[in-house]
Amino acid sequence: MKIATWNINSLRLRLPLLKELINETQADVICLQETKVPDPLFPFEDIIKLGYPHYYFKGMKSYNGVAIISKHELIHVADTPDWCGRLDCRHIAAQLKTASGPITIHNFYVPAGGDIPDAETNPKFAHKLAFIEEATAWFEKNQPKRSILVGDLNTAPLEHDVWSHKQLLKVVCHTPPETERHNQWEKQGFLxxxxxxxxxxxxxxxxxxYRNRDWKKSNRGRRLDHIWIxxxxxxxxxxxxxLAHARDWAPPSDHVPVIAELTL
Structure with a gap:
């Protein structure tokens, strides 16, 4: 079974690229972030035509939004927190039926954190840290079993998850306050x-x-998208x-899809 995650950066704008992803990978389940579509306008008819009759989504206009689309039956997991009390459509969860039993899939879009890595002067950075801390505490109490957590977690935690560990230590996404919290979250039962x-x-x-005119030549990348099991x-x-070559699909997202294959 193939499970994909992708920050698509506007589902309706990049619906043709979703079709491209499906044609290339035939993923069984696709988790999308930054869908940027309010629930009444979710393109469910197009999703069904693409071969995904099962779906669950939570969205808002212009910002955020997450969706899970699947070839296999999904059961909505309803008792998940409203992180930081903001109702900002950053997490959904569903149970996926498999031959070996149900699998719980968590799809996250963690706040980016703004530009200044200082929680006292930058509310966006403070929100990001608080979000990760809340998620860590929740999974500590609700230890994952037969679970997969995917998404744009907006942190590159390891030295070789960024093009320059030394130069990005003070850049949001790779600072110690973020990476330490990210790693502590992962330790709550995940790999x-x-x-x-x-x-x-x-x-x-x-x-x-997007600022890099030639992303391949400069190759100043970051691993912001994750799959935990x-x-x-x-x-x-x-x-x-x-799927690094998806960065060239037009109009491109600045993220590329990641696909995990598991025997389930």
Whole structure:
């Protein structure tokens, strides 16, 4: 079974690119972030035509938004928190029926944190840290079993998750306050699936800034998109694929899809 995650940066704008992703990977489940579409305007008819009759979504106009679309039956997990009390459509969860039993999928879009890595002067950075702390505390109390957590977590936690560890230590996404909290969250019963397949010191990136005129040449990437699996799924993980060439799809998202293949 293939499970994909992608910050699509506007679902309706990039619906043709979603079709491209499906044609190329035939993913069973696709988790999308930054869909930027309010629920009444979600393009469910198009999603069904693409071969995904099961879906769950939570969205708002212009910002944020998450969705899970699936070839297989989904059961909505309703008792998830409203992180930081903001109702800002950054997390959904669903149970996926598989031959070996249900799998819980969490789809997250963590706040980016703004530009200044100082919680006292930058409310966006403070919000990001608080969000991660809340998620950590929740999973500590609700230890994951047969669970997969994916999404744009907006943190590149490891030295080789960024193009320059030294130069980005004071840049939001790779600062110690973020990476320490991110790693503590992961420790609440999860394994970093991407690093199980491609351990450090291999460079792994899933995001390249729009500011780079030639993203391939500069290759100043960051690994902001993640797939975590609960400890009991370690032996089920078969492969990880990062579709770096999707950064050239037009109009591009600055993120690229990541696909995990598991035996389920």
């Amino acid at each position: 970093d699936a991407m690093r199980l397949i491609y351990p450090e010191p291999q460079k792994l990136y899933t995001w390249w800034s 609960s400890n009991d799924l370690k032996e089920n993980l078969q492969a990880i694929e990062i």
